Amino acid sequence: KNQVEQSPQSLIILEGKNCTLQCNYTVSPFSNLRWYKQDTGRGPVSLTIMTFSENTKSNGRYTATLDADTKQSSLHITASQLSDSASYICVVSHSGTYKYIFGTGTRLKVLA
Amino acid sequence: SAVISQKPSRDICQRGTSLTIQCQVDSQVTMMFWYRQQPGQSLTLIATANQGSEATYESGFVIDKFPISRPNLTFSTLTVSNMSPEDSSIYLCSVEDPRRDAGELFFGEGSRLTVL
Numbered sequence: 001k002n003q004v005e006q007s008p009q010s011l012i013i014l015e016g017k018n019c020t021l022q023c024n025y026t027v028s029p030f031s032n033l034r035w036y037k038q039d040t041g042r043g044p045v046s047l048t049i050m051t052f053s054e055n056t057k058s059n060g061r062y063t064a065t066l067d068a069d070t071k072q073s074s075l076h077i078t079a080s081q082l083s084d085s086a087s088y089i090c091v092v093s094h095s096g097t098y099k100y101i102f103g104t105g106t107r108l109k110v111l112a
Numbered sequence: 113s114a115v116i117s118q119k120p121s122r123d124i125c126q127r128g129t130s131l132t133i134q135c136q137v138d139s140q141v142t143m144m145f146w147y148r149q150q151p152g153q154s155l156t157l158i159a160t161a162n163q164g165s166e167a168t169y170e171s172g173f174v175i176d177k178f179p180i181s182r183p184n185l186t187f188s189t190l191t192v193s194n195m196s197p198e199d200s201s202i203y204l205c206s207v208e209d210p211r212r213d214a215g216e217l218f219f220g221e222g223s224r225l226t227v228l
Contacts, residue, residue, distance in 0.1 A: 034216075045219070102155045
């Protein structure tokens with residue numbers, strides 16, 4: 001079954017600290033993997049998109065890694081800010097059906 | 113990037129009534145997607161709407177409950193019919209922009225629906 005699992009479910013960190021969010025998937029065949037940030041009451045916004053041939057991709061303080069062999073991805077946030085408080089969703093695209101499979105997200109809270 | 117406008121942004125409705133959500137995109141797109149996001153949950157695809165053809169519904173969603181229109185390449189509506197409290201969710205419109213890397217997926221701001 002094609003699934004995307006994220007951990008932790010929620011996370012609280014202090015402003016300025018780093019954190020890493022995990023995404024494990026069983027989607028096959030795999031096309032690409034995306035990380036989205038969803039602020040409360042808003043629609044998801046894309047942070048990174050990686051194909052199977054890419055290992056890492058950065059977007060400012062956000063760095064995503066992908067290991068297609070182990071089917072794992074991580075999103076590393078450096079020097080967290082209060083505005084990083086949001087849900088982070090991992091989305092994997094199934095290349096056979098062209099469907100997007102969404103993880104349940106990690107809720108990040110950054111405290112001052 | 114594609115800019116998507118959804119309305120209403122939120123509404124409170126009575127049980128048994130219907131509500132139509134509108135989605136306007138600032139560019140022509142082939143496929144538009146409608147998602148539901150229940151409280152504390154991730155996104156679930158309701159249906160895919162192609163211009164000029166009937167929408168394709170995912171398992172668990174039917175046209176009678178969620179009729180969709182797609183009159184042109186920039187607009188779509190989703191109706192939530194005969195609502196019950198279980199329909200209280202955020203409904204999101206999404207498009208895939210083929211001009212961007214890997215057909216990047218863009219989302220509207222969502223329509224938060226509360227059914228009493």
